[in-house]
Amino acid sequence: MNGLGPSSDTALSPRAAAPDGVDDGVPLRIALVTPILPVPYDKTRGRYIHETARALSRLATVRVFLPQVRYLRLPGLAPRSFLHGEVGPDYTLDGIDLEPYTYPGIPGVSRATNGMVGGHALIPRLRAFRPDLVLAYWVYPDGYAALRASRRLGVPCIVGARGSDIHVRSGINAHLTRKVLAGADQVLTVSEAMRAAAIETFGAHPAKVRTIVNGIDTAVFHPRERAAMRAQLGVDADVRLLVYVGRFVESKGLMELLQAFAAIAGRDPRARLALVGDGVMRRQLPELLRAHGIEAQVYLPGGMEPTGVAEWIGASDVLTLPSWSEGYPNVVVEAIACGCPVVVSDVGGAGEIVRKGNGLLVSPRDPAALERALEVALDADWDRAAMAASMRRGWHDVAVDTLDACTRVLAGFRASGR
Structure with a gap:
C-alpha cells in the first residue's frame, strides 16, 4: 500500500480475537x-x-x-x-x-x-x-x-x-x-x-x-453584553472595534489587515483593532504598527484560553479573518455563535459558514476589498440574536x-x- 502496507507483526489490539464487528460492550x-x-x-x-x-x-x-x-x-x-x-x-x-x-x-x-x-x-x-x-x-x-x-x-x-x-x-x-x-x-x-x-x-x-x-463550546461562545465586556477589558464604550483571533503569521492575512485597518483608522478616530493570538510575527508587529501609524489604536492581548477569546469577541463589532487559506475556520463559527458578524476570506470551508445574515466574504490578499467589506460590516444593522441561534453544533x-x-x-x- 504505497510502501505503507501491513507488516508481518501480529496485531496487538485487545479485540484481535473478537469476531467481526465491534459492539462487544468494551469501549473502543x-x-x-x-x-x-x-x-x-x-x-x-x-x-x-x-x-x-x-x-x-x-x-x-x-x-x-x-x-x-x-x-x-x-x-x-x-x-x-x-x-x-x-x-x-x-x-x-x-x-x-x-x-x-x-x-x-x-x-x-x-x-x-x-x-x-x-x-x-x-x-x-x-x-x-x-x-x-x-x-x-x-x-x-x-x-x-x-x-x-x-x-x-x-x-x-x-x-x-x-x-x-x-x-x-x-x-x-x-x-x-x-x-x-x-x-x-x-x-x-x-x-x-x-x-x-x-x-x-x-x-x-x-x-x-x-x-x-x-x-463549538456553546457554554463559552454565546452572546455577551458588549458594554460589559468592554468595561471589563478596558475598551472605550464608543469605539468601533474589529477583532482578529489566530496565529500571527503572514498567511493569515495580517499584512493585508493592517493595511486595511490603517485606511479605516485614518478616516475614523474611533476605529480600534484587537489582535488576539501569538505567532512568529509577534516581534515584528510593534514595528509594523508604528509604520502604519496605528500603534495607539491596536490592542495586543496575546494568546488566550477560549473564555478570553469569547470576551474579546463579545466586546467587538466585527470579527475578521483574512487568511490566504483555511480548512474550516472555527473562530468564524465561534464569532457567529457570539452574535458577532464576520468578514472572512472566501477560502476553504469559509463559504460553508458565512452567508448573507452573518457576514461577508472577500477575496484573499486584497486589502482594498477587505477595507470596503469591513466598513460595510461595521455600518450594517445585523440581527445578532438570529445569527447566534444558528450555530449550535457542539463538541x-x-x-x-x-x-x-x-x-x-x-x-x-x-x-x-x-
Whole structure:
C-alpha cells in the first residue's frame, strides 16, 4: 500500500480475537496522534483538536500522543512558520490522557524523513497502549508516522486533515501527503471544500473521505453584553472595534489587515483593532504598527484560553479573518455563535459558514476589498440574536460522528480479514 502496507507483526489490539464487528460492550481503544495541541508557548494552537479529543474521551478509551520534533540547534536553521518549543513528558491538558514525546529532526532538511523517523518513535508507544485503531490529525508528517505504525501493529488508521496540511502543500510534502491519503483506511476533513481538495488534488478515493464539521463550546461562545465586556477589558464604550483571533503569521492575512485597518483608522478616530493570538510575527508587529501609524489604536492581548477569546469577541463589532487559506475556520463559527458578524476570506470551508445574515466574504490578499467589506460590516444593522441561534453544533456531536467513523472503519477492517 504505497510502501505503507501491513507488516508481518501480529496485531496487538485487545479485540484481535473478537469476531467481526465491534459492539462487544468494551469501549473502543483509540490512539489519537497529533502535533497540534495547545502548549504554554502557543495557547491557541490546536484548540479544536483538544476539544475533539476531550469529547471523544467521554465515549471511548483515548490516549493522545503528542509528537514533537527535537530540532538540532544549527545556526540559521529554525522553523519559520510556527512558534517552536517543547513540552516534557509530564505535560498535561484538561480532559485527555496525554503522552508527549520527541524525535530528532533538522528544520527543512529532514522534512522528507520526519514521517519515517516519527513512525519509529511512535511504534513502541502504540504497542504499549494496544489500540483498536489509530486516529491521526495532521496529514504529514504525523499522519504518515501514524499510518506506518498502525500497519506495523496490524490495526486500521484514520487520518484527519485540518487545513494547511492539504491546502498548503508542495514538493516532497505534496508527494508524501498523497501517499498518506491513498494509504489511510479513511480520511476525515472538516469541510466539503477540503474533501474536494483531498479527492481532486491528492487523488483520495471519494468513498474513503468523510466530512465531519467542527463544533463549538456553546457554554463559552454565546452572546455577551458588549458594554460589559468592554468595561471589563478596558475598551472605550464608543469605539468601533474589529477583532482578529489566530496565529500571527503572514498567511493569515495580517499584512493585508493592517493595511486595511490603517485606511479605516485614518478616516475614523474611533476605529480600534484587537489582535488576539501569538505567532512568529509577534516581534515584528510593534514595528509594523508604528509604520502604519496605528500603534495607539491596536490592542495586543496575546494568546488566550477560549473564555478570553469569547470576551474579546463579545466586546467587538466585527470579527475578521483574512487568511490566504483555511480548512474550516472555527473562530468564524465561534464569532457567529457570539452574535458577532464576520468578514472572512472566501477560502476553504469559509463559504460553508458565512452567508448573507452573518457576514461577508472577500477575496484573499486584497486589502482594498477587505477595507470596503469591513466598513460595510461595521455600518450594517445585523440581527445578532438570529445569527447566534444558528450555530449550535457542539463538541459532543463531533465526538459522536468521529466515533461512528472509527467504529465503521474497524468493522470493515475486520471484515476484510486484515
